[in-house]
Amino acid sequence: MGFDLVPILLRGLDVTVRLTLTSAALAFVIAIVAGLGRLSPFAPIRFLAGAYVEVFRGTSVLVQMFWFFFALPLFGITLTPFVAGVAALALNIGAYGAEIVRGAIRSVPDGQIEASIALNMTPALRMRRVVLPQAFVLMLPPFGNLLIELLKATALVSLITIPDVTFQGVALQQTTGRTTEIFLWLLVLYFALAYPMTLAVRWVERRASAYRKA
Amino acid sequence: MFDVITFRWDGEFALSILPQLLRAAVITLQATVVGFALAVVIGLAFALLRRGPRPVSWPVGFVVEFLRSTPLLVQLYVLYFLLPAYGIRFDAFTTGVIGLGLHYGAYLSEVYRAGIASVDEGQWEAATALNFGRAHIWRTIVLPQAVPPMVPAFGNYFIVMFKETPLLSAITVTELMQTAKIIGARSFNYVEPYTLVGLIFFLMSYPAALLVNRLEARLARNR
Numbered sequence: 001m002g003f004d005l006v007p008i009l010l011r012g013l014d015v016t017v018r019l020t021l022t023s024a025a026l027a028f029v030i031a032i033v034a035g036l037g038r039l040s041p042f043a044p045i046r047f048l049a050g051a052y053v054e055v056f057r058g059t060s061v062l063v064q065m066f067w068f069f070f071a072l073p074l075f076g077i078t079l080t081p082f083v084a085g086v087a088a089l090a091l092n093i094g095a096y097g098a099e100i101v102r103g104a105i106r107s108v109p110d111g112q113i114e115a116s117i118a119l120n121m122t123p124a125l126r127m128r129r130v131v132l133p134q135a136f137v138l139m140l141p142p143f144g145n146l147l148i149e150l151l152k153a154t155a156l157v158s159l160i161t162i163p164d165v166t167f168q169g170v171a172l173q174q175t176t177g178r179t180t181e182i183f184l185w186l187l188v189l190y191f192a193l194a195y196p197m198t199l200a201v202r203w204v205e206r207r208a209s210a211y212r213k214a
Numbered sequence: 215m216f217d218v219i220t221f222r223w224d225g226e227f228a229l230s231i232l233p234q235l236l237r238a239a240v241i242t243l244q245a246t247v248v249g250f251a252l253a254v255v256i257g258l259a260f261a262l263l264r265r266g267p268r269p270v271s272w273p274v275g276f277v278v279e280f281l282r283s284t285p286l287l288v289q290l291y292v293l294y295f296l297l298p299a300y301g302i303r304f305d306a307f308t309t310g311v312i313g314l315g316l317h318y319g320a321y322l323s324e325v326y327r328a329g330i331a332s333v334d335e336g337q338w339e340a341a342t343a344l345n346f347g348r349a350h351i352w353r354t355i356v357l358p359q360a361v362p363p364m365v366p367a368f369g370n371y372f373i374v375m376f377k378e379t380p381l382l383s384a385i386t387v388t389e390l391m392q393t394a395k396i397i398g399a400r401s402f403n404y405v406e407p408y409t410l411v412g413l414i415f416f417l418m419s420y421p422a423a424l425l426v427n428r429l430e431a432r433l434a435r436n437r
Contacts, residue, residue, distance in 0.1 A: 060378065074404060
């Protein structure tokens with residue numbers, strides 16, 4: 001069953017997991033900043049955040065990744081493959097995340113905001129103590145789904161020469177020709193990472209809806 | 215700072231490659247439309263089979279979860295490299311479209327499932343009481359009510375799939391991305407082709423997304 005292939009694939013899987021975690025952390029920060037930006041009282045900030053979200057959601061991740069990797073050097077900015085890959089993944093997923101943040105914050109009931117104004121809270125305190133904690137619960141399940149999308153999207157970095165698990169698989173396929181075993185292992189490894197995440201998201205979803213009903 | 219970052223954009227070159235890219239955009243659109251048509255059929259089949267008896271629903275459920283949990287790129291490689299090893303040969307475009315259809319069929323089956331579940335139980339009971347056959351109930355009672363609320367979700371997946379078609383370049387389909395790669399490799403100029411590809415994607419997907427949003431708002435108002 002090609003167990004001898006596994007150590008090489010696992011080395012690639014390590015890169016896949018690192019890429020996923022690094023991009024996820026960055027995408028989370030970007031999503032919060034851009035999501036809050038779209039709700040800002042200042043029109044120029046709203047416009048900038050909106051333009052960022054629409055541009056990165058409106059074009060394809062692969063196009064963005066190739067642009068960062070192949071086109072930016074011609075402007076004098078050369079990124080290593082890893083940085084180009086993380087930048088494209090984080091900016092793309094961050095744009096989707098920003099919409100989740102915006103939706104979750106807007107779904108906090110008006111009464112909560114009015115009450116905190118009545119209690120003389122500053123806007124920052126209101127956001128930190130009242131709005132974000134309630135919005136965060138709503139964000140969790142869609143963020144989980146986005147994390148799974150991100151994990152799957154990391155396979156694209158193999159096309160800009162990052163040795164992730166897909167890259168290792170394709171390289172092995174070309175050198176050994178053991179096509180069936182290699183691709184089956186690839187699918188199994190991705191499934192083994194993604195499916196527990198799917199189950200976790202469903203669990204959180206059930207908990208979150210129970211919380212909302214309570 | 216500006217002597218390090220030199221902004222260069224060759225308008226003449228960009229204009230000269232535009233016709234070639236627009237021809238490739240037609241291939242991209244064809245792949246999206248055919249892939250989506252396949253996904254609509256496969257998704258419905260998955261959704262109906264998942265409602266069947268356990269020996270059917272369980273394996274189909276596993277296939278759906280598996281397709282959703284693994285990257286489209288790897289699935290495309292599997293179809294592209296593995297099928298010929300078993301004597302099944304398609305050209306790259308057909309392989310790519312089948313890959314898109316299967317991957318998004320798995321996603322659409324969830325949309326169907328939610329749509330079918332949203333049809334009131336009483337409709338089934340009333341149709342049964344009127345002695346309608348099963349096929350008749352599906353065709354004239356359940357699907358006509360289940361499909362309209364699914365339309366915005368279908369529209370969103372259509373746009374998502376459109377933006378995923380550049381992956382077909384990895385299995386040598388000469389759609390937009392592959393054409394841009396070829397132009398870049400030939401001219402050592404990547405800025406114009408890749409920027410134009412991004413622009414073409416944006417100019418097509420953004421208006422489409424606005425359209426889906428309006429459709430969604432209208433459906434929400436009608437209910």
